[in-house]
Amino acid sequence: MNKNFAIAIHGGAGTILRSQMTAEKEKVYTTALESCLQVGLRILQSGGSSLDAVEATIIELENCPFFNAGKGSVFTNDGKHEMDASIMNGANLDAGAVAMVQRIKNPITLARSVMEKTEHVFLCGEGAEKFARSINAAFVDDKYFFDQLRYDQWQQVKDTGITQLDHVDEKKFGTVGCVAIDMHGNLAAGTSTGGMTNKRYGRVGDTPMIGAGTYANNKTCAVSCTGHGEYFIKAVVAYDVACLMEYKNLSLHDACNIVVNEKLKTIGGEGGLIAIDKNGNIELSFNSDGMYRAHAKSDGVIKVEIYK
Ligand code: ASP
Numbered sequence: 001m002n003k004n005f006a007i008a009i010h011g012g013a014g015t016i017l018r019s020q021m022t023a024e025k026e027k028v029y030t031t032a033l034e035s036c037l038q039v040g041l042r043i044l045q046s047g048g049s050s051l052d053a054v055e056a057t058i059i060e061l062e063n064c065p066f067f068n069a070g071k072g073s074v075f076t077n078d079g080k081h082e083m084d085a086s087i088m089n090g091a092n093l094d095a096g097a098v099a100m101v102q103r104i105k106n107p108i109t110l111a112r113s114v115m116e117k118t119e120h121v122f123l124c125g126e127g128a129e130k131f132a133r134s135i136n137a138a139f140v141d142d143k144y145f146f147d148q149l150r151y152d153q154w155q156q157v158k159d160t161g162i163t164q165l166d167h168v169d170e171k172k173f174g175t176v177g178c179v180a181i182d183m184h185g186n187l188a189a190g191t192s193t194g195g196m197t198n199k200r201y202g203r204v205g206d207t208p209m210i211g212a213g214t215y216a217n218n219k220t221c222a223v224s225c226t227g228h229g230e231y232f233i234k235a236v237v238a239y240d241v242a243c244l245m246e247y248k249n250l251s252l253h254d255a256c257n258i259v260v261n262e263k264l265k266t267i268g269g270e271g272g273l274i275a276i277d278k279n280g281n282i283e284l285s286f287n288s289d290g291m292y293r294a295h296a297k298s299d300g301v302i303k304v305e306i307y308k
Contacts, residue, residue, distance in 0.1 A: 005044040005182050006280040008295035011067045012174035013226045013272040016290030018307050030304045033294040036060040041296050050180035050188035051089050058108040058190050061176035068174030073194025075154035081145040084208040085111040090187030090216035097208040099124040105138040108192045157198045177224030179276045189214050189222035205229020211239035220245040227271010252277040256285040
C-alpha cells in the first residue's frame with residue numbers, strides 16, 4: 001500500500017484579478033475552498049477511496065452558492081438551471097455522466113449512479129431525471145437555485161443572443177472539479193457545472209464529456225477542467241493530457257503545459273485544469289488570469305490559491 005495520497009480541487013478559472021477582489025470576497029472563496037477540500041482529505045486520510053473523496057468533495061462544492069454548480073448554477077435563457085456533471089474511476093475506467101438535468105440537488109451523485117447502477121455512461125435531460133426518480137435521487141425546488149447575482153447576470157443578457165460564461169465583467173468560469181489519488185494508488189476525477197449564463201437550445205459544454213472535461217486512468221493521471229467548454233471539447237483536453245503521458249512518456253507537468261499553454265491557447269481556449277498523476281504529483285495549470293484552486297498531499301497541509 002502506498003501511503004502517498006493527494007487531492008486537488010478547482011472552483012473555476014478566468015479573469016480573476018487581485019485588483020478587482022475585495023478582502024472579504026477573497027476570504028469567502030478561500031474559506032469555502034479549504035472547507036470543501038477538507039471533506040475529501042479526511043476520506044483519503046482514513047483510507048477511503050479516491051472515488052468517494054471526489055464525490056464527497058464535489059457535493060460540498062455543489063452545495064456552496066459561490067460556485068457555478070449545484071446550488072450556485074447560472075440561469076439558462078428560459079430562466080431555469082440546467083446542470084452537467086461527470087465522474088471517472090481510474091482503476092477500471094468506469095465512468096458516469098449527466099447533462100441538462102434540472103432540480104437535481106447533487107448532479108455529481110447522479111453521475112456516479114449512472115456509472116454504478118446502469119449499463120450506460122451518459123444520460124441527459126428528461127431521461128436522466130426519470131432515472132433519478134427511479135433511484136430516489138434528491139430533487140429540490142427551482143427556488144433552491146435562486147441567487148440574486150446570477151439572476152442579475154441573466155437579466156443583463158436575457159433578451160440578447162449572448163451566451164455568457166458565469167460572470168459578465170470578470171469573465172470567470174465557476175465550474176467545480178476534484179481529482180484524487182488514494183492510499184491504494186487509485187485515481188479518480190469529477191467535474192460539475194451549471195454551464196453558461198443564458199445558454200439555449202440544450203447547450204452542453206465539456207464538463208460531462210468523458211475525455212474533454214474529465215478523465216482518469218491509473219496508468220497515467222486524473223484530470224478535471226474548467227473554461228470555455230466549446231474549446232475544451234474541440235481539444236479533447238483531459239484525455240489529451242493522459243495521452244501525452246501514455247504515448248509520449250511526458251511528465252504530468254509537461255503534458256499539462258503543452259495542452260493548456262500551447263494547444264488550447266492556439267485555438268483561443270481560455271481556462272485551466274487540475275491533475276494528479278499515478279505518483280501523486282499535482283498540477284494546477286491555467287492560461288487565464290486566475291483559477292480558484294486548493295490542494296493537499298499526505299502531510300495534510302492545505303494550500304489555497306486564486307491568482308497566477
Ligand atoms: N466548462 C464549463 C462549460 O463550458 C464552464 C466552466 O468551466 O465554468 O460549460
